[in-house]
Amino acid sequence: MDLFSPVTLGDIELANRVVMAPLTRMRAGAAGVPNDLVVEHYAQRAGIGLIITEGTYPRFESQAFVGQPGIVTDEQVAGWRRVAEAVHARGGTIVLQVMHGGRVTHPDVNGGRRVEAPSAIAIDGAGHTEKGKQAYPVPHALTVEEAREVRDDFVAASRRAVEAGLDGVELHGANGYLLHEFLSSASNQRDDVYGGTPAGRARFVVEVVTAVAEAIGAGRVGLRISPEHNIQGALETDRDDVLATYGTLLDQLRPLGLAYLSILHAEPAGDLVQELRRRFDGPLVANSGFGTVTTRDEALALIEAAHADAVAVGRAAIANPDLVERWKGEHPENAPNAGLFYASGAEGYTDYPFLAASRS
Ligand SMILES: Cc1cc2nc3c(=O)[nH]c(=O)nc-3n(C[C@H](O)[C@H](O)[C@H](O)COP(=O)(O)O)c2cc1C
Secondary structure, rough: OOOOOOOOOEEEEEEOOOOOOOOOOOOOOOOOOHHHHHHHHHHOOOOEEEEEOOOOOOOOHOHHHHHHHOOOOOOHHHHHHHHHHHHOOOOOOOEEEEEEOOOOOOOOOOOOOOEEEOOOOOOEEEEEOEEEEEEEEEEOOOOOOHHHHHHHHHHHHHHHHHOOOOOEEEEEEEOOHHHHHHHOOOOOOOOOOOOOOOHHHHHHHHHHHHHHHHHHHHEEEHHHHOOOOOOOOOOOOEEEOOOOOOHHHHHHHHHHHHOOOEEEOOOOHHHHHHHHHHHHHHEEEEEEEOOOOHHHHHHHHHHHHOOOOOEOOHHHHOOOOHHHHHHHHHOOOOOOOOOHHOOOOOOOOOOOHHHHHHHH
């Protein structure tokens, strides 16, 4: 297979197999509304087969970053509508990553609200808030009833994303945020229906994904997971437990016929990812994680060897708005400026040059 060939993920037709990984950039202001700059940023990258937006909050409690966009208010929906129209006008496709930050936030980020998690266990560490760096608080352990409200907010957010004209949603089950916190035995120490065993820990994620698929159609829904990423305290150090937990999760999701499963793991071609792919039995989007920046050669090799159906690309897509054109023509690439990933304004966001500009 060829990285530059088209592929269909559920209801979404991609012109090529390069996927823009979800990338938090924190430029949506205090109201969390995608503005002109955000519209321009995504429109510039419409040549990528599928854009996954930055993690976007489905309820106020779940906001994890200052300047993060949401999909709660009418203004936020209107902002996303402008993004979707701009990307579609340039022939691209785009889905919204719906992200509940779980315990990885602070009341000085989420507007003074409670911090929600499966269990009342704080992460060791500090996060950036409106008042500088502060230690993460001990979160409120969601009751079963409250967890179902959160599930309903995932559904409402996903409906709003489709109403706004996006092609679908990616549910963020990775990187130590709420859904991942339910999966990991380090962050989930419940003894009710949502914990205790691999099946118990998987249950909340199964319910959220199933409810969203029923609401907007499974062909518009992807799920991102990062087993063994061991990030933000969502530790998964026992391979047998990981296989049991993610195996039962995917056994229950398989019949839904989701658009895709996106897996972030250091070894996409390794046993674990390929076993989870078999269990899911649908399109796989792969990403090898933060250790090294995804390269053209890595992406080409993953597709050529059929280890994945598409490749999620993060930092190279930040730095190269015309990434697919560059990779196709083997042109040189702009280098990402990590110091500006989470800055504000156009610098390091919309000012990376296009090929024509860099040649002249
Ligand atoms: C600035 C930045 C922001 C990120 N934001 C998100 C996010 O909102 N949601 C998510 O699932 N992953 C996020 N990630 C992880 C990326 O999607 C991707 O997995 C990571 O960058 C590794 O891929 P790469 O080597 O191609 O950059 C982020 C990574 C970076 C560098």
